[in-house]
Amino acid sequence: MTRPHPLFPYANKWLDLQNTTASWNARLRELARQHHFQEALNLYCQMLASGDSPNAFTFPFAFKSCASLSLPLAGSQLHGHVIKTGCEPEPFVQTSLISMYCKCSTIACARKVFDENPHSRNLAVCYNALIAGYSLNSRFSDAVLLFRQMRKEGVSVNAVTMLGLIPVCTGPIHLGFGTSLHACGVRFGLDGDLSVGNCLLTMYVRCGSVDFARKLFDGMPEKGLITWNAMISGYAQYGLAGHVLSLYRKMEFTGIVPDPVTLVGVLSSCAHLGAHAAGREVEQRIELSGFGFNPFLKNALINMYARCGNLVKARAIFDGMLEKNVISWTAIIAGYGMHGQGELAVQLFDEMISSGELPDGAAFVSVLSACSHAGLTEKGLYYFTAMERDYGLQPGPEHYSCVVDLLGRAGRLEEARKLIGSMSVEPDGAVWGALLGACKIHRNVELAELAFEKVIEFEPTNIGYYVLLSNIYSEAGNMEGILRVRVMMRERKLKKEPGCSYVEYQGRIHLFLAGDRTHPQAQEIYRMLDGLEDIIKRRGGSNDNDQESRNEELITGMGVHSEKLAIAFGLINTGPGTEITVMKNLRVCGDCHLFLKLVSEIVDRQLVVRDATRFHHFKNGVCSCKDYW
């Protein structure tokens, strides 16, 4: 707004009336460029009210605003204005109109605009907009057909066509077509275009071919920030956390400055690895770069701290967030859940509901698994029914596996089996795996055999399940069963890698194998361990609860597992009040949780064991955390 002139205080009003369409357009453009779409639409209404009529330069901004705000009704109203003003044939009006309908998921309208304007149908931009629209709405065959038509009509394909079309490839079944587009792009000389390269890279990731993505990445003569981000988040999505960290280091070495997108990927990998120190370094960098208010990063930080066992820090960040979303809530709930604080997790879930945040499928996974870990069986079952009844969310296999686990831990094995039978979706390996785990706890050999048979249909090479069954047989004294499992493993050439556990201490990773004596502090560690087991044994004698004393027998007799060593190491090296987080291969977990419970009662410290199933890259003894930077 111009300031009033001292001699003509009413000049503003007069100027507004005299405003030409061009100056409205300029202001509209400015608002749209700054993503102030609501204001842009308001301005458009003001323009109409003032009697100025929109022209062909007005509509693109207005449509873009409708598209961004997802306002199909306003959009079609604007479409009426377009027709009234007669600027429908203008190519950029049409393109933005098509794009608007596509983004509002009213793609039939978009197609109608396209079909009804024969003279604009030969324009690449219109094809581009509609192809991109089909992509956006995951209409694979429509997009492909239109692309073929475009080439048949001799309309020249350009980079933007490719950028719109490549993202239709969203899964492994589209890999073939995606690869052909890659070749196509090369033929059109578009392979030098950074954006097209980035887009192809993402396509390979989404189609499940991270190796092709890496190959393309390595072959790109020029890489931009987005190229690095696409590769880093690609690795992060597949849980290849080690690759992420080494790529991040390489990126820094190249002199590319990371942005929030990069750091989100890196943080999620720190969370996977339980790399607390590395995660903290990233947090410092976030502060230094002024990204501290980015909600994506805040959520990623909550997740990282929660999974590294630093719940205090995770909670502090969570509480400090002004605008929490489902993801923030899910991250903190899952954090409490995985560290056995089910009561808190449930409390937070209820708080989320009353704050008006709508839970989604993942939020339910976090609260269901919290319930099962904390033994809150009834509460968990309540959430499971509420999920569909109150929120219209269809439970997926990931929910069923939580509930099977929930029932299984409570000893309700028959109900768990029935639940699997009644599933509306196909059960997956995790569902049967949960039942197998429950059979281990409650020593049900017969059901275990059934669950095992099913689970290896899905995951024939997952060694953890073979070990689990073998342990079930061994507890039942069934030597024949153990031998049968061994033969199966040998036939399938499965070799059990030694399970390992590790603790991060002063920026270094201290790794232990079962019975390990290679650690420099081995003597102290074993002395601590002997002392602990002594106390447990003595307690067992005085305990009148049968089940518990049997458990304690079991623990002291179970040999020197890797997590025992890791816990002892933590106890030796950290002071009172600190929390010890041990990373351990939980898939083959024996009775470590029980051991943990007993030890934490004895030493009055918080001990945490986290799943380290995917962390095979730490080899032999102590290695420096810095190696991964």
Place this chain on the structure above:
DNA sequence: CTAGGGTTAG
């Protein structure tokens, strides 16, 4: 004064 596109958290 113009339209179409690529990377982000649980």
